[in-house]
Amino acid sequence: MWSRRAEPTVSQGGGLFCFRNKFANKPRIHTSLFRPFFLRIIPPKTPARTVSYPASMASKYPSLLFLLLAASSLLSTTANFDAPGLAKDADFIDELPNQPESADFRQYAGYIVVEPINERRYFYYFVEATGLNPASKPLILYIGTHVVDLQGSALLSAFQQVGPYSVGDDGQTLYSNPYSWNKFANVLFMEGPVGVGFSVSSNGQDIYKCSDLQLIDETYKFLLGWMQRFPEHRNADIYLAGQSYAGVLGPGVATYILFKNSQPNATHVNVRGILMGNPTLDVDLEFAVRVDSSYQMNILSEEIRDEHHRLCGSRDPAKYTDCLKPLQEESLARYALDDNSVYAKFCPNIDLASVGLDNFKTTVYDCVDQYVAGYLNIPFVQGVMHAEGPAWGPAIWQPYARSLEFSRNITDSTIFLLRALGEGVRALIYSGVLDREAIIPTEEYIKKLNFTIASEWRPWFDNSVQVAGFTETYREGLTYATVRGAGKKVMADKPRCGFILANSFVTNSHLPRSNFELPV
Structure with a gap:
């Protein structure tokens, strides 16, 4: 177990050095060699062994899609067969290296098996809600993101946007995030599919291929396996959250959960909402x-x-x-x-x-990603977080899976979003106005839905006088909000506004108005 007072060790191999900072009086880890390292690592490409899903009918026939996914589920179990209590205890993190002194919540990290034949294991990082009785609070499943065509890790968001800590520019120090989402909910960060972040497979040939449909299926299995390990959260209200690709994965997983809930003897999952930041909803x-x-x-x-x-x-x-x-x-x-x-x-x-x-x-721009990569590639940190390497080598964390071949067989998530909204799942779409590709496509997409306006377009505020953005709500259960001064990474660019957005949605309350608004 890592101790803040423990004497740091020195690697005799000449690669990394641990030393004590005389000002901070706590162990420090030199990581300058790691910062550009993740950009140079390109694992050998090998043929993948994955389940194939027909792509042609994905968007048009959701019932058939879910029957196909359900059939594929018969090929493997839907949850881990581990001793939940022992596995949970093994995943406990006493404290992360160089985290701030005080923490009033527990955190865990480890693996959930989503496909036992090849031992496809998704890595997770879980932070409990602060305060008393965290199991009584909602659970947010934070899924990964993507940039261009690269599948990204949810740990980027965990350590630079919505988690309890952010990584400093030295790639070593963690700082408290005053706008962490675990102040109002339990937050579960999932790295998927295999090949993203620390998620691995025992079969080295299984890492490099996945698809929308396969990821939806495995995300559902991940959630079931995780709830088996953490049974106190089985009855929690579940919210799916993420950026960009969450516009596909969020509605897809929500609708798949609803479909599985309707099956005999199924484990019921209380999916309540979807939070989508600058989402990709309709590719065309x-x-x-x-x-x-x-x-x-x-x-x-x-x-x-x-x-x-x-x-x-x-x-x-x-x-x-x-x-x-x-x-x-x-x-x-x-x-x-x-x-x-x-x-x-x-x-x-x-x-x-x-x-x-x-x-x-x-x-020029991705230094924050490199800070996170520097921290997560420290072997000591990986040991504390129980991260493991793939079958072909050591654990190397990269922000984006540059060697993953990902098949986009859902190009329009409208049918899934409509099905989820129709069954009572609420949705929030928020857009940072400085994202050069999001605002007009998102507004055109919402216009295409032809929903009935419940609350007209209006400004929303973060302190009664500062306009944070604009919002509109619809009777069908959709809320749309913009965030001024933010790009695609709303929670990093405007963390206070992002916190207000997420907290208001999860608590089903209106975005704040000003005390000085003109009468209508």
Whole structure:
């Protein structure tokens, strides 16, 4: 067990050194070698052994989709066959290295088997809610994100956005997050699929392929297995949360849970809501209108926007070659902008000699991701968090699974969102207005739903005088909110506003108004 007072050890191999900081009076871990390391690790690609799911009917026939998923579930068990009490105790984290002195909550980390044939194991990090009787509070399952076409780890959000701690710029020190979501809920961070973060398989050939449908199925199995290990949370109200890809995975998992709940002798899961940040909801719609957001931000010229609409808007295969020109023009116009926010700050102390076209964004903007990677790649930290390596080598944590082949067989999540809302599951869509691709596609998507407005478009506030964004609610159970001054990572850019958003939604309360609003 790690102790803050324990003397640090020194690696004799010359790779890493542990030393005591005379100012902080606690062990420190030198990790400078790790910061760029995750960018250079590319595991050997091998054929994957995964369950295949038909892609053609995924969006149109959800009942058939769930029958296919249910049939695949017969090939494997739906939960771990471990001794829940022993496994839970083994997953307990006394404290993380270099975390702040005081913590009034418990935390756990470990693995849940989602497919026993290849021992596909999803890694999780769980933080209990603060205060008395945490089991009486809701449970938020935080799923991963993605950027471009890379599947991302939920631990990024855990250690830079919504978890109890954030990693400092030394890649070693943890600082308390005053806007952690565990102040109002239990938060369970899931890394999936296998190949993302610390999630592993005993079969080295099984790591590199997955699909939307497979991930929905395995997320459900993960949740059942986790609740078996933590039975005090079996009756909790469950909320699914995440960014970007949560627009597909959130509605998909929620609807699959509802489908499984209706089956005889099924374990009932109380899914109550979905929180989706700057979500990808309809790929075709997003592709067709995303340039309008960039145009309004003065990133693209009117000529490029119009050319994109004319040649790319219809997704006509016959115009594919013609569409390449405006796509290339778009790419050139925004290549030097961060993918998360058009006004993102660049990293401090950039070595300009190391910056090139192939690593521009990761070097200039992704320093926070590298801080998290530096911390999670410390062997001591991995040991405390019970992280294990894959069959082919040691544990190496990367923010994004660059070697994962992921099949997108759900391009439009509308049918799943409608089914979930129709059965009483509420949904929150929130968008940071500085994400160059989110605002207009999201508003066009909501317009397509043709919902009935329950509360008209209005500003919402974080302190009665500061406009945090704008919001509108619908009778069908959907809330839409924008966040000013934030990009794709709302919880990192505007943590207080993000906290208010999530807390208000989980407690089913209205976003705050101003005490000085004009009468209607």
